[in-house]
Amino acid sequence: MKITDIECHIVVVPDLKEDATSSSQDDVVVLVHTDEGITGIGETDTGPWLVKAAIEAPGSHTMAQGMKNLLIGEDPFDTSALWEKLYTLTAMSGRRGAVICAIGAIDMALWDIKGKASGLPCYKLLGGAMRDYIIPYASLQPEGNSVEQYGDSLVSWAKRAQEYGFKAAKIECTLAGPYNHSGLQGSDEQMTEIVRACRETVGPDFAMMVDVQYRWSDVHTCLRTVNKWDDLDLFFLETPLQIDDLDGYATLSREAPMRIAAGEWQNTRFEFLELLDRGQVQVAQPDVGRVGGLTEAMRVCHMAQDRGRLIVPHCWKTGIGIAASAHMAAAIPNCPYIEYLPSELCDSALRRDLVSEPLEMKDGIVKLPEKPGLGVELNIDALKTYSI
Numbered sequence: 001m002k003i004t005d006i007e008c009h010i011v012v013v014p015d016l017k018e019d020a021t022s023s024s025q026d027d028v029v030v031l032v033h034t035d036e037g038i039t040g041i042g043e044t045d046t047g048p049w050l051v052k053a054a055i056e057a058p059g060s061h062t063m064a065q066g067m068k069n070l071l072i073g074e075d076p077f078d079t080s081a082l083w084e085k086l087y088t089l090t091a092m093s094g095r096r097g098a099v100i101c102a103i104g105a106i107d108m109a110l111w112d113i114k115g116k117a118s119g120l121p122c123y124k125l126l127g128g129a130m131r132d133y134i135i136p137y138a139s140l141q142p143e144g145n146s147v148e149q150y151g152d153s154l155v156s157w158a159k160r161a162q163e164y165g166f167k168a169a170k171i172e173c174t175l176a177g178p179y180n181h182s183g184l185q186g187s188d189e190q191m192t193e194i195v196r197a198c199r200e201t202v203g204p205d206f207a208m209m210v211d212v213q214y215r216w217s218d219v220h221t222c223l224r225t226v227n228k229w230d231d232l233d234l235f236f237l238e239t240p241l242q243i244d245d246l247d248g249y250a251t252l253s254r255e256a257p258m259r260i261a262a263g264e265w266q267n268t269r270f271e272f273l274e275l276l277d278r279g280q281v282q283v284a285q286p287d288v289g290r291v292g293g294l295t296e297a298m299r300v301c302h303m304a305q306d307r308g309r310l311i312v313p314h315c316w317k318t319g320i321g322i323a324a325s326a327h328m329a330a331a332i333p334n335c336p337y338i339e340y341l342p343s344e345l346c347d348s349a350l351r352r353d354l355v356s357e358p359l360e361m362k363d364g365i366v367k368l369p370e371k372p373g374l375g376v377e378l379n380i381d382a383l384k385t386y387s388i
């Protein structure tokens with residue numbers, strides 16, 4: 001089998017809010033075509049125009065080659081070999097950032113092709129399922145233009161997620177810091193009140209995580225607040241510090257009263273190696289598209305397993321990435337949860353419409369996808385509607 005063409009489709013929701021901290025508003029869908037009529041589907045979570053450029057741009061010399069040119073004529077089954085080829089021959093323009101995200105979307109599509117061609121779901125090709133279901137956690141999407149509205153919305157979302165059958169949910173408590181919601185400026189005390197109110201709403205028998213989206217600029221200010229959250233039994237605290245402060249992460253991982261999670265932005269296993277060994281985080285959160293695809297994500301999962309750490313993948317795009325996360329989660333023993341929101345609860349039109357028959361949760365669990373490949377069907381009408 002040979003790769004014959006690669007298409008990149010940029011899609012954006014009609015009601016794009018530029019001040020919203022949510023990357024579910026855009027996407028780049030990458031289609032890899034083959035000479036046997038099988039097409040693989042992939043996506044990645046970064047600026048979609050950059051990914052399209054990274055894939056389609058012609059090369060200029062041996063260290064900055066064009067990705068599409070490198071792939072035409074290659075065998076899509078050679079996922080590890082092609083990963084190495086793409087990484088090595090784009091090194092001067094790549095190694096990290098959008099080029100790795102682009103490799104991630106392509107690699108996801110190649111695994112989809114391998115599964116479709118062999119009639120097997122991807123998790124089988126990744127080594128087989130460790131269990132026959134996955135436990136999703138709901139990422140709650142707060143609304144409101146004041147701290148009070150924001151807090152009330154989180155509490156009602158937490159209640160709604162629990163009533164919907166979830167066993168776990170993550171509170172996006174972003175009242176300040178560089179990615180604060182709609183310009184809000186809340187205090188650390190107000191954050192504590194909101195997190196506490198959410199815990200009181202869901203009760204003790206429910207896993208609760210908190211994402212503060214890089215809120216604090218130093219570890220001591222962070223500890224002053226999160227030490228007060230000891231009795232709230234949080235499963236993890238996500239990205240409390242600037243992501244390059246790895247020594248700060250190490251201090252927090254040692255001293256904070258809950259697990260520390262990070263990794264949504266990390267590209268390649270090399271960045272996870274730093275995060276795990278220097279940053280010492282207890283929970284690594286690879287986003288399959290961003291880290292470099294299923295090939296690279298599985299390497300990260302195994303590195304975390306070797307060190308006794310957990311994997312809880314980041315996933316905030318569409319049913320394509322969710323499927324990739326689910327296959328990966330099934331094939332490793334150290335993944336207690338995946339990030340997931342049922343499309344009907346999501347405010348992103350892309351999340352709702354881009355994939356027909358997305359994975360469904362029942363009684364708080366998601367059954368393994370059993371269709372060949374990633375097992376997702378692209379809704380071509382939605383792709384056309386939201387394409388720009």
Ligand SMILES: [Mg+2]
Pocket residue numbers: 211213238239264
């Ligand atoms: Mg996050």
